[in-house]
Amino acid sequence: MVSESTEVQVRPGVEDDLEALTDLYNHYVRETPITFDTAVFTPEERRPWLLSHLEDERHPLLVATEAISNRILGYATASRFRPKAAYDTSVEVTVYLTPDAGGRGVGTLLYKALFEALTDQDVHRAYAGIAQPNEASDRLHTRFGFRHVGTYREVGRKFGTYWDVAWYEKEL
Template sequence: MSDVLIRHVEQNDLSALLAIYNHYVETTAVTFDLGPRTLEQRQVWLDSFAREGRWQCFVAVQKGEPVGWACSGKFREKDAYLTTVETSIYLKPGIGGQGLGTRLYATLFEALAKEDVHRAIGCLTIPNESSVALHKKLGFQHVGDFHQVGRKFGRFWDITWYEKAL
């Protein structure tokens, strides 16, 4: 993975990131979107990020192609939550387990350390051993579970919540 560049997300990354995300939408329960997202929908997502501030997105690029991203976004709507962000990370299928998730999240947390952010929150569909292991490795602490709160692929799924002090 030493040939991977990590940088802020750019407009020309959108199509590749959409393909990665839609893979997870269509084949897994790690996201509770039930149908593929469109370019227009993901453009709104992309437009929510900045190079500075609480809501940032970093992309991993290998041989000119985006292969994953990590981002922070709004946790809840009420203003008292502004110093808390929810984080997400997605990697191109088959590229996990090589340290890229760790590098992406580390880059994101380094950027967030310069901002007025107090907590990062991760919400994971379980079971998802690799994501749980990544969050624990990066200092997230388990704070609770919700049972059977999402229905996808004809079954109910649990979610687990993790938090990290920043």
Template sequence: MLRDATAADLPAIAAITAYYVEHTAIHFGYQPPTVAELAAAWAARDRHAWLVATAADGAVIGYAKSDRFRARAAYDRSAELGVYLAPDHTGRGVGRQLIAALIARLAAADFHLAIAGIALPNPASVALFERAGFTPVGVFREVGWKFDAWHDVGFWQRRLAPADRDTPAP
């Protein structure tokens, strides 16, 4: 099941994120986010969406959220997406559901462009976003240093507004 995240979900979101921070270079953090840091980001999410996927018993098994791509005003209607599942819940279509729901929410909120930055290699994430209609933009080589190695990050994008509509700025 998918639903909007609430403040009560933030410890579960922190725990899922912590796994990827501590064990992989998929997430570029060196320290797992604290619940307080996530609470501040959640409170400041504005038009961005934070969604969680839950198991039959209600436990949070993954989340997807969006954030500003960059700070300056002209980027207001571009959203960068993030999606993380608990490691024992991957490969069963949950990521696809979360990204489809997040895209629908962003389009309804009049965002113009969705962006995914993926530390490479990550075949599951590349497949997920390409199946969801994202196209590759380019790769920053050696842009991140983690676990004693440089890592490349590829970017993918998907336009959210219909191709025949040049949406005016809000």
């Protein structure tokens, strides 16, 4: 599956993406409360995460690249929602973009491709936890039919501040 525009291509992630994806994620670890990870990863530490997505089509990893340079602009994943078997038909979805990719429609392209990839899977619901405030992510999820189902107040502490996480749900 490849989705294209004149500027951006969306494709399945591959093992060669590991370093760039790790660098992209580490930006959010170091600079933002968007992820609650607080220590950066080496590519080798991040490898199990990557391989888990490459080996399981129910939990895809999609990558957006610039069509000409092939530079990674972002990625989207579907992951296990919870480890217990009864949750197997639910996934948690997420999108991460490079700082310069916001507002270009990259997140939209990634989510379109991700939900298309999930169409033939035995997935009933998608969930997204969004650290607040994050208006761009709130808007993206609402645009894709997610509805706000609740907020965990001050559930995580990062950079000496407590952060809320809003939870969104989408029927698939």
